[in-house]
Amino acid sequence: MAADRMRAMVLERPRQELQLRELPRPEPGAQQVLVRVQACGVCRTDLHVVDGDLTEPKLPLIPGHEIVGEVAEVGREVERFRGGERVGIPWLGWTCGACRFCRAGRENLCEEAAFTGYTLDGGYADYALADQRYCFPVAGTSGAAEAAPLLCAGLIGYRSLRMAGEAERLGLYGFGAAAHIVVQVARHEGRRVFAFTRPGDEDAKGFARELGAVWAGDSSEAAPEPLDAAIIFAPVGELVPAALRAVAPGGTVVCAGIHMSDIPSFPYEILWRERRLVSVANLTRRDGEEFLQLAPKVPIETSVEPLPLSEANEALARLREGRLRGAAVLLPGV
Numbered sequence: 266m267a268a269d270r271m272r273a274m275v276l277e278r279p280r281q282e283l284q285l286r287e288l289p290r291p292e293p294g295a296q297q298v299l300v301r302v303q304a305c306g307v308c309r310t311d312l313h314v315v316d317g318d319l320t321e322p323k324l325p326l327i328p329g330h331e332i333v334g335e336v337a338e339v340g341r342e343v344e345r346f347r348g349g350e351r352v353g354i355p356w357l358g359w360t361c362g363a364c365r366f367c368r369a370g371r372e373n374l375c376e377e378a379a380f381t382g383y384t385l386d387g388g389y390a391d392y393a394l395a396d397q398r399y400c401f402p403v404a405g406t407s408g409a410a411e412a413a414p415l416l417c418a419g420l421i422g423y424r425s426l427r428m429a430g431e432a433e434r435l436g437l438y439g440f441g442a443a444a445h446i447v448v449q450v451a452r453h454e455g456r457r458v459f460a461f462t463r464p465g466d467e468d469a470k471g472f473a474r475e476l477g478a479v480w481a482g483d484s485s486e487a488a489p490e491p492l493d494a495a496i497i498f499a500p501v502g503e504l505v506p507a508a509l510r511a512v513a514p515g516g517t518v519v520c521a522g523i524h525m526s527d528i529p530s531f532p533y534e535i536l537w538r539e540r541r542l543v544s545v546a547n548l549t550r551r552d553g554e555e556f557l558q559l560a561p562k563v564p565i566e567t568s569v570e571p572l573p574l575s576e577a578n579e580a581l582a583r584l585r586e587g588r589l590r591g592a593a594v595l596l597p598g599v
């Protein structure tokens with residue numbers, strides 16, 4: 266392949282398999298860095314984009330928003346990074362900086378925001394472009410593959426944990442990439458974690474216990490004791506009333522995903538007594554900075570299943586079917 270070309274896994278239409286394509290290698294604009302992708306995590310949001318649950322992707326699209334790589338080229342106004350530095354590229358790719366949300370430090374809610382691997386091309390490729398202002402330095406000695414899931418599963422998990430407040434007894438519904446990171450942060454903070462998995466998933470329960478959950482059971486089971494908060498990672502609306510029933514008065518239920526099936530109606534009494542139901546949307550750059558500083562202190566150890574770039578469809582299929590322990594990560598260099 267010529268030096269000015271790259272491989273990418275491309276979504277041409279929703280609900281179709283990604284196609285391996287050879288494309289021109291992009292050139293950075295003034296504020297952009299061109300990053301040689303070392304690893305790109307496969308997130309449930311990618312599945313929602315490919316499956317058409319999220320309805321406004323750029324097309325054709327290169328998915329992927331958990332990118333770790335090395336800066337290969339910088340635009341003429343880039344001052345934060347130099348060639349050879351390791352950076353992370355997250356979901357939040359650009360914001361307007363001027364709207365009422367941006368001005369109030371809530372850029373995660375910016376209505377003009379652009380998102381990596383959704384409205385901007387992402388990291389299922391040899392190279393990815395990103396605005397330097399939204400990239401993070403990724404230090405540390407761990408490998409690129411192990412760092413990739415921190416960029417979304419970790420970050421959104423962290424924001425969700427903050428939304429859960431000071432909960433000592435924390436329920437996690439869905440024990441995949443995000444939960445396996447959040448349980449480590451939660452334990453580090455002295456919380457007790459109760460893991461709820463899809464019914465019958467003994468592997469996920471064992472995995473949760475290994476990572477320090479004090480209890481692991483089916484999501485159809487009642488919690489063994491009242492919880493102070495619960496985070497729902499699985500995109501399953503039925504879990505909302507289940508989690509509201511599991512939390513004590515004053516408790517919080519956080520919906521962490523970008524998409525969820527319809528929530529069934531439920532009696533007001535399970536919300537009453539100041540229980541709160543909230544969602545988490547996107548991330549701010551501040552979340553990223555805080556979380557990436559915290560990660561080595563925990564220290565967070567991610568469990569990854571590496572796959573070559575060309576096996577992106579297989580990675581998505583495994584995620585859809587729940588056949589993963591931790592996170593799938595694509596390695597374009599392999």
Ligand SMILES: [Zn+2]
Nearest residue numbers: 361364367375
């Ligand atoms: Zn804005």
Ligand SMILES: [Zn+2]
Nearest residue numbers: 308310417418
């Ligand atoms: Zn994600």
